[in-house]
Amino acid sequence: MASVEVKNISKSFKGKPTLKDVSFYVSSGELFCLLGPPGAGKTTLFRIISGLEKADTGEVFFDGEPITSVPPQRRDVAMIFEDVALYPHLTGFENIAYPLRLRRLSRAEIKKRVYETARLLHIEHLLNRRPHTFSGGERRRVAIARALVRNPRVLLLDQPFTDLDAKIRHEMSAELKRLQVSVGQTMLLATHDFEEGMIADRIAVINDGEIHQIATPKEIYNSPITRFTASFVGSPAMNLFSCQLVSTATGCELRHPAFVIPLPCHPVSFPQQVWLGIRPEKIILKKGGKIRAKVEVVQILGAEQIVDLVLANGDRFKWVAPISLSEKFRRGDELEFDFPVSSIFLFDYETGHNLLRKEV
């Protein structure tokens, strides 16, 4: 197990920058997530850490030692990709034992370690079977076991669960968390699915090769630094409205073509044009509320419902409401809402920076 430091890494392909001065530190035994849309640079970064790709500038350190000149096979990094390649002619046991045989460990030692790892991943029943009989989730478990069995310094997981059924995907991410807690393996997880990323100890949100924020999952959700992070983390995504921030006698107010919200703040340092952000679960249904909207679609999800609403000017937003509300909502219903000031986010219209976030 090693700590991983990525320092000022930049990389361009054909003059197009893929990574722009990326830096972060992952402590030994941490589960760290790179969260970003496809094309954000996650895979390139993994390839640089594992040595399959060279950075243009910057360095990678394991336990404080630079590894830039160490060839991939000697870095002791295990990597798991979206499509898992198991040896089809070998049993589960032999697949997991493979890296140990390469190291010429004794038979007894191999057997001991394979069984230990298999128990950890609940795959003892797969040891005598061939991969073609495994389900998607089982293949993933065997691949993880094969990576873990050799105690790599770092385990890289590149979208390991994306192609699995939604249900198994959620089970597997919980499983991964449990595993990391029990073995203390340093793990880096790349994903575009924020819910998968939320199991990490810390998340680095990355877009267009640039890191937007590094923080705990709860911090990322509750105080995103940029509009990108705010809208990428959360389901349904945060509602955003383009508004004018205007001074008034008592403070200031947010003006949108369909509503006005007075704010207690003093707008001196703020630009005029801003993005107003509010999470769908923070919106409050209230008779006489300032925001009037019409119901377009109601999606019921067990204990809660997602209601799509449209404002007078055509802007749309989503509201998450508990199903226990006595009212049933139908397409075309006119409702009144409140956006509580304490739940409002403001983002710079140009740079996307969170204007209300206190610097830590």
Next chain:
Amino acid sequence: MAPMTMPILRLQNVKKVFNSFVAVDNVSLEVAEGEFVCLLGPSGCGKTTTLRMIAGLETPTEGEIFLREKRITYLPPQQRGIGFVFQNYALFWHMTVYDNLAFGLRLRRLPVAEINKRVCEIAERFELMDLLKVRAVSLDLSAMQRVAIARTLLTDPYLLLLDEPLNNIRPGLREMMRADLKRMQQELRKTMIYVTHDQEEALTLGDRIVVMNMGRIEQVASPQEIYDLPATLFVAGFIGRPPMNLFDVKYAVEGGHSWLVWRQYRWCVDKVRDRIEAAHPENGLVLGVRPEEIKISYKAPGIHAKVVLVQPLGRKDVLMLELEGEAVHGVVPAELCINVGDMVFVEFPPERMHLFSATTKEAIVHGIS
């Protein structure tokens, strides 16, 4: 719940056997005009095979299929009047959106003016007017989906079949496209049958859901009913995120009262006694409670439990609890700020407890008070 109006589609004891594997086993189903029906189940449950038989891409081994009361069991696909939207959309990638839309109409040799009129009408409705000259290959996913559905609708089908059209689309975009699809269906009121393994999609899109498992139908009901009143243990364990917690419990009569017994805990079930006794409780009972309906707090009363894992999901936290040595899931609002290692008290609200027979796997009663 059967549809009120005359069904547009009817499957009657349909069975499909591949070699010796029974993919679809005695499936009967009625779909009403304008309805959005979701076929939901894990991979290999027979949902896609069922869809392919409705489309005519497979022939049933047994049983009959009727469309508008006309038998179509052995009719070739193109004569059925059914539209099929494939998972990868199967657009003509090198052709423009306009040509993709016009393709079917040109095959039918409609006059150019008529084709133009119909293409523009549908393009308007699907917000494709600005994209008519763009080649399909350079469209974004949401536009591809709209073209695929619009193209199918232009052939004027009685019925639209969709095979996991939102699979492989990244989260975020998927939710957007899902809402688009729902809005589209509400506006068009076109009968749609939609196959998915994603319960969230089925719950949010479907007027009714058909839950399938191992070739059989487990339950056909509205999303709310599927969630509140699961008919079988399979449905209870499949729906919900995380799925329902299940416990093997015993039935006992003591001191003139009836009890469900689990470890040293017991719940009085006098009010539903007759229904439990009619279901042969001596053969085993399974108690189910949804993670989001468990009451979790730092104060007694309740069963003492330890928090083993916290999985934040934004507005909610999914907890894994260790309760009497068993792993139990709970869901709490993120504001509670529960941490790993915390000791909490867990209560099961009697009105939200579900009871199943361990032998027939069927529901006995929902709510025990």
